[in-house]
Amino acid sequence: MKKKGIFISVALIGCVLTLMAATYAVGASCTEVAQKIEAAFFAATPFPYASQEIEGLTVDQAYEIQAEITKLRAAKGDMVMGYKNGLSSKKVQIKFGVDGPIVAPLYKSTFRWPGVLYMKNYVRMFVEPEIGYRLKREITTPIEDIESLKKAVDIVFPAIEVPDIGFTDLKQATGTDIIAINSAEKKILVGKAVGVRAYDLDAVTVKLFHNGQEITSGVGSNAPGGQWEALKWTVNAALAKGGKVKAGDAFITGILVKLMAGKPGTYRADYGDFGSIEFEVK
Numbered sequence: 001m002k003k004k005g006i007f008i009s010v011a012l013i014g015c016v017l018t019l020m021a022a023t024y025a026v027g028a029s030c031t032e033v034a035q036k037i038e039a040a041f042f043a044a045t046p047f048p049y050a051s052q053e054i055e056g057l058t059v060d061q062a063y064e065i066q067a068e069i070t071k072l073r074a075a076k077g078d079m080v081m082g083y084k085n086g087l088s089s090k091k092v093q094i095k096f097g098v099d100g101p102i103v104a105p106l107y108k109s110t111f112r113w114p115g116v117l118y119m120k121n122y123v124r125m126f127v128e129p130e131i132g133y134r135l136k137r138e139i140t141t142p143i144e145d146i147e148s149l150k151k152a153v154d155i156v157f158p159a160i161e162v163p164d165i166g167f168t169d170l171k172q173a174t175g176t177d178i179i180a181i182n183s184a185e186k187k188i189l190v191g192k193a194v195g196v197r198a199y200d201l202d203a204v205t206v207k208l209f210h211n212g213q214e215i216t217s218g219v220g221s222n223a224p225g226g227q228w229e230a231l232k233w234t235v236n237a238a239l240a241k242g243g244k245v246k247a248g249d250a251f252i253t254g255i256l257v258k259l260m261a262g263k264p265g266t267y268r269a270d271y272g273d274f275g276s277i278e279f280e281v282k
Helices: 002-043 059-075 090-096 146-152 175-180 227-240
Strands: 080-086 102-107 126-135 153-162 187-190 205-210 213-219 250-252 265-270 276-281
Touching: 002 059, 002 175, 059 102, 059 175, 080 227, 090 175, 102 175, 102 227, 102 250, 126 205, 146 153, 146 227, 153 265, 153 276, 187 250, 187 276, 227 250
Parallel strands: 080 250
Antiparallel strands: 080 102, 126 153, 126 250, 153 187, 205 213, 205 265, 265 276
16 A cells, blocks of 8 residues: 555656646747747748747747747847737738737837838838827726727827738748747838827828839728727737836837738838828838
8 A cells, every 4th residue: 555655656746747847848949939030030031930849839838939039139138119919800810810919019129210121131021001109108907998098198100010921931820920920020110290189090091102103002990990999909918918018118000901012112101191101122
C-alpha cells in the first residue's frame, strides 16, 4: 500500500512537471516567434506565419506574441502611443477566420507627417484612409457610453495607415497570424487636426487618388458600427488586453475604403472639408 502511494505521488509530480514544461515551451515559443517577426519587420523581409511556428496557435497566444514585440520595441527606446482596430469588415473577418475586429498597439515610431515612403522598406505595402483620434485624458476602465468617450477625446484628424501585410502568400495567413504581426502596423500618416465636435464623423467622405486618378472612395460610417462605436470598441479592447490608455494616445478605427495595394507614384486622400493628406511612394 505504501509503495502504491509512493507511485501515485511520483506520477502526480511527473504530470505537474509535464504541464510546467508545456507551459514554458509555449511561452518560449511565443518569445521566439516575436523575435523572428521583429527581425523580419526591420529587415523588410517576409513575416513568418505564427500559426505554422506554433501548432494550434490560439488568439490568446497571438496576443502574447504582440506583447513580446512591445517588450522588444521598448528595449529599443520605442513606446506604445495608441491602438488600432484591424480586420474591421465582416468580409475580411470571414476571410481570416476571426469572430470580430482585432486590436493592436501603435508605437511612437509609427507616426509621421506625410512625405515620401519607399517600397524597399516594405514587403507588401497597402494604403488605408482612416480617421484618427487623440485622447486628452487617461482611460482606466471600460467606456460604457459614447458621450463619455467624446469627453475623453481631444482632437480628430485624417489619417492614412500604410501597413505592411508582409506574408509571402496572403492566402496562407490566418487571423492569428495578423494579430501576431501587430495587425501589420508600419506607418501612420497624420493630417491636420480639428475639434472633436466639428464634424459628423460618420458622414465624412474620402476619395483616394493615385497619380491624379481616383482609385477608391469611402465614408466614415464604414467603420464597424460607425466611428464612435469603433473607437469605443478599440479603447475597451486595448484595456481588456492589459494595455494602458493614456492622455495623448492616438487611435485609428479601421479602413474606410477598399484595401488598395501601394504602388510608386503620388497619392492624395481628399476628405473634403475634413482635410486631405498627400504623399509619395518611390
